[in-house]
Amino acid sequence: MDKKIVFSGIQPSGDISLGNYIGALRNWVEIQHDYHCLYCAVDMHAITVRQDPKKLREQSLAVIALLIACGLDPKENIMYIQSQVPQHAELAWVLNCYTMYGELSRMTQFKDKSQKHSDNVNAGLFDYPVLMAADILLYQADLVPIGHDQKQHLELARNIAERFNGIYGDVFTVPDGYIPKVGGRIMSLAEPEKKMSKSDPNVNARILMLDEPDAIMRKFKRAVTDSEAQVVYREGKHGINNLMTIYSIATGKSFSEIEAEFDDKGYGEFKPAVGEAVVELLRPIREKTLELMKEKDYLMSICTENALRASALAERTMRKVRKKVGFVQR
Ligand code: TYM
Numbered sequence: 001m002d003k004k005i006v007f008s009g010i011q012p013s014g015d016i017s018l019g020n021y022i023g024a025l026r027n028w029v030e031i032q033h034d035y036h037c038l039y040c041a042v043d044m045h046a047i048t049v050r051q052d053p054k055k056l057r058e059q060s061l062a063v064i065a066l067l068i069a070c071g072l073d074p075k076e077n078i079m080y081i082q083s084q085v086p087q088h089a090e091l092a093w094v095l096n097c098y099t100m101y102g103e104l105s106r107m108t109q110f111k112d113k114s115q116k117h118s119d120n121v122n123a124g125l126f127d128y129p130v131l132m133a134a135d136i137l138l139y140q141a142d143l144v145p146i147g148h149d150q151k152q153h154l155e156l157a158r159n160i161a162e163r164f165n166g167i168y169g170d171v172f173t174v175p176d177g178y179i180p181k182v183g184g185r186i187m188s189l190a191e192p193e194k195k196m197s198k199s200d201p202n203v204n205a206r207i208l209m210l211d212e213p214d215a216i217m218r219k220f221k222r223a224v225t226d227s228e229a230q231v232v233y234r235e236g237k238h239g240i241n242n243l244m245t246i247y248s249i250a251t252g253k254s255f256s257e258i259e260a261e262f263d264d265k266g267y268g269e270f271k272p273a274v275g276e277a278v279v280e281l282l283r284p285i286r287e288k289t290l291e292l293m294k295e296k297d298y299l300m301s302i303c304t305e306n307a308l309r310a311s312a313l314a315e316r317t318m319r320k321v322r323k324k325v326g327f328v329q330r
Helices: 018-031 054-072 085-096 103-106 108-116 123-140 150-168 213-224 238-251 255-261 265-294 297-326
Strands: 005-010 036-041 078-081 143-145 176-178
Touching: 005 018, 005 123, 018 036, 018 054, 018 143, 018 176, 018 238, 018 265, 036 054, 036 297, 054 078, 054 265, 078 297, 085 123, 085 297, 103 150, 103 255, 108 123, 108 150, 123 150, 123 297, 143 150, 150 176, 213 265, 238 255, 238 265, 265 297
Parallel strands: 005 036, 005 143, 036 078, 143 176
Antiparallel strands: none
16 A cells, blocks of 8 residues: 655744654654655744744755754655745635634634734734645645644644535545654743743743754753652653653653662752753754755755655645636646
């Protein structure tokens, strides 16, 4: 049987965080040989918040460099930049007409972001989940590897697909999410009840994939924990649970192994140990990304080539969609 299709995206707004890596990118790499995968730097999503144009261009290419450095093969996977494939915008418009105002009003990320950017609550910010649904449905994706914070958006994409199929027959594959059981929600190091976000104004709250080892160590040493001084995974110990999750992923150790390792030790030893494990996890990725970022022509050629591959696949779905809704064929 032919391989199933995977689609996922990441915003090139700012530098990529350890949360993005653990929640999503790590799994993208893990499943790359078992599926036909499309991985996208979603620059059209990024402009829902004001961006510096020069930086956005650079960061879109930097995302492609980072994906390669994480271990994704740009020949085997289709890795590209969203705005280079115009069908995303075209399908998003069509799907807008099959999405309800009330559905979009319920999106928690919209509520959060419109509070954060209260001076710029633009229509794109509100409509963002429809563009995301278009990204996924355009390629008939079966599976979407994401972190926990994108679950609600994925559910909306499923609802839109089912609604459209209900009217026109089986046009879209209804996608499933793939959220890791451990690491689907990496928390801020400064406020461990909040998710780690690459745009957090507090630099100590987040680890970035390109952070220098010194910065990583400093941030982990400062990480907020609790006053119990016991390295155990337990309800309510948000800071420690988060550090244990990160340490477990960086070292491959289970929670009980970690508890045993730090049984008679305090946080003073645990926190730098997490830092060191993360430094080693990120070191090769950081070095390779920085190397690749110097090869702009190479990155550009990958983007151009893969955008063409993506566009050809997208066109298959678009032809069906145009016909179904009553557009005159080109
Ligand atoms: P974005 O760019 O915010 O994040 C990229 C991926 O990283 C995951 N993630 C996290 N996982 C665990 N812990 C965290 N603290 C954390 N922060 C982020 C996100 O869940 C995501 O999987 N709307 C999407 C991008 C997108 C997309 C798509 C994803 C656009 N179109 C189609 C999947 C399919 C977003 O803003 O992700």
